[in-house]
Amino acid sequence: MTRYVFQRVSLIIPTLLGMTVLIFCLVRLLPGDVVTANSGPDANTSAATVARVRQALGLSDPLPVQYVNYLGGLVSGNMGKSFLSGEPVSTILGRAIPITLELAVLSAVLAILVGVPLGIISAVRTGTRLDFAARVGGLIGLSLPNFWIATLGLLISSVVFHWVPAVTWIPFWTDPLGNLAQVALPAFALSLSTLAIVMRMSRASLLEVLREDFVRTARAKGLASTPVVFGHALRNALIPVVTVVGTQVGGLMGGAAIVETIFGLPGIGYSLVQSIYQRDYPVIQVAAVYLAAVFVLVNLGVDLLYGVIDPRIQQH
Amino acid sequence: MALSIRGSSSTSLAGIVSPSAVAGPDRRRSQVLLSLAHNPIGLVGVGIVGVVILVALVGPSLWRIDYSDQSFQRLLAPAVAHPMGTDNLGRDVFSRVIHGAQVSLQIAGIAVVVALVVGMLIGVVSALSAGLTDALLMRCVDILFAIPGLILAILIAGLLGPSRTNAMLAVGIVYAPAFARVARGTSLSVLSQPYVEAARSIGVSHLRMILRYLLPNIAGSMIVLTSVYLSAAILTEAGLSFLGLGTQPPEPSWGAMLNASRTYMEIASWLAIFPGLAIMLVVLGFNFLGDGLRDILDPRLRDA
Secondary structure, eight states: OHHHHHHHHHHHHHHHHHHHHHHHHHHHHSSSHHHHHHHHOOEEEEEEEHHHHHHHTTTOOOOHHHHHHHHHHHSSSOOBTTTTTTTTTHHHHHHHHHHHHHHHHHHHHHHHHHHHHHHHHHTTTTTTTHHHHHHHHHHHHSSSSSHHHHHHHHHHHHHHHHOOOSOOOOOOOOOOHHHHHHHHHHHHHHHHHHHHHHHHHHHHHHHHHHHHHHHHHHHTTTTHHHHIIIIIHHHHHHHHHHEEEEHHHHHHHHHHHHHHHHHTTOOOHHHHHHHHHTTTTTHHHHHHHHHHHHHHHHHHHHHHHHHHTTHHHHHH | OOOOOOGSSOGGGTTTTTTTHHOHHHHHHHHHHHHHHOOOOHHHHHHHHHHHHHHHHHHHSSSSSSSTOOSSSOOOOOSSSSTTOOTTTOOHHHHHHHHHHHHHHHHHHHHHHHHHHHEEEEEEEEHHHHHHHHHHHHHHHHHHHHHHHHHHHHHHHHHHHHHHHHHHHHHHHHHHHHHHHHHHHHHHHHHHHHHHHHHHOOOOHHHHHHIIHHHHHHHHHHHHHHHHHHHHHHHHHHHHHTTTTSOOOSOOOOHHHHHTTTTTTTTOHHHHHHHHHHHHHHHHHHHHHHHHHHHHOOGTTTTT
């Protein structure tokens, strides 16, 4: 097991490093920077002023030096300051991360709690109208854009229930109920496609396991359908579902950027989008790396968990 | 009966002669189409996609109101003259939704073709070259895969500058790694077949190997992937446009229309309903089609 963990963790380091290079290159090599973006097309800023501002922001250093400074900042936690607000990036992200994490965790929990039982029902009743409805429902769930569901959710809640979620962030520890009321709608909108994927995967995986010899043996012994499904098949069937939930974290992180923008939740996705509009490099670089790193680390966790659940994986 | 065109699951004859040589591409294509006709979900998908493409192609010439024509009839509810109502500038929403279909299909189509060409090239070259080139190419693919798709698309489109072309490029780059991985995996499987080894032993060139053996045999998985990623590309493009990073006004795009609807949705709910319905319908069509094609081209997954 230790060797397996070591192998998996050592593979992550080059990926994370490569990611920082890619994001750094994207941010620095593409057209436009914070000085030109914020002075506007009609600005009458002299070349000397632009050069002075660039010098002050550290943008005139050679790119390798800028990259080393950036990497050093990521490792030491001193990630620089926002070019626009002057606030330390660590403070901005420290405020934003809990919001996105809460949204993503709630969405994933919702997707699992609803998706897995639906998948089981569909697999157990395969070939029936219920199964067909679940399959079609799954495909519809996959096709619903989360920003449309979020917009319709806001429309229905305001027109029908005369209620809209609060526009200023309510932390969980100051008002738990207010916090949950605020994130319920965004979490629901964000969870729908993951729910559909979890449902489809649970169904497919359970159907496959139900065809295995050990299930046939259990049935031949005279076991009823319920103990066969829940006692023998389900545990094996849920292993791929764990992986799917891990891969969906990326979708949740991406979706959060849009859903947070719609509901005005100042999460990390919202911060990333706002900083892109304003070419605020320090925030873009750190926010993007953070979102990608969460995705990579969650999948590492899933891989390790997979090794614990299914010892055969470690042997390969 | 469904037919598999994967080299690994072909008949025993495929061990000596390539599957494409056995069945012939035309015969295989007609068998796939025949199977699709007997697959209800796939058939519905074909219907929806066909209608959407038809609307995108001939809609603007049948519905003569221009998508950018403004009038004083602002925020009109759906009626005969304006089946989907008008927006805050008095523009006909139906006309904008029809034109949005053109924009959406064009961006998603070109983006997926970019992803297909780039990804397939990387995958095939990686499989053929092996060694250091393979390792380097696949590490690059892993790194691209490690960044959530929409986040990468937002980064690329946002930093290149909001435009239709940049949105296409961003979506293409985001989905290329998926094509590369599948192309490499399938190519490796084809390369291990005895008929390919026989071809190698008589000195068939890399180019001929790609054209004669690899491309015909990886086409099936590439087609399924294309249909799957077309729906994903439409959603990603709509998401980018929603954030203002895709198609720019006055040209309509479904995502941007949805974003604009948020200001008026309490008094003009149709502005939020119709563009979203259009996105859902076209994505659903491609998802149905993808499911149907997967059933036919990979029968092992039929119950999945």
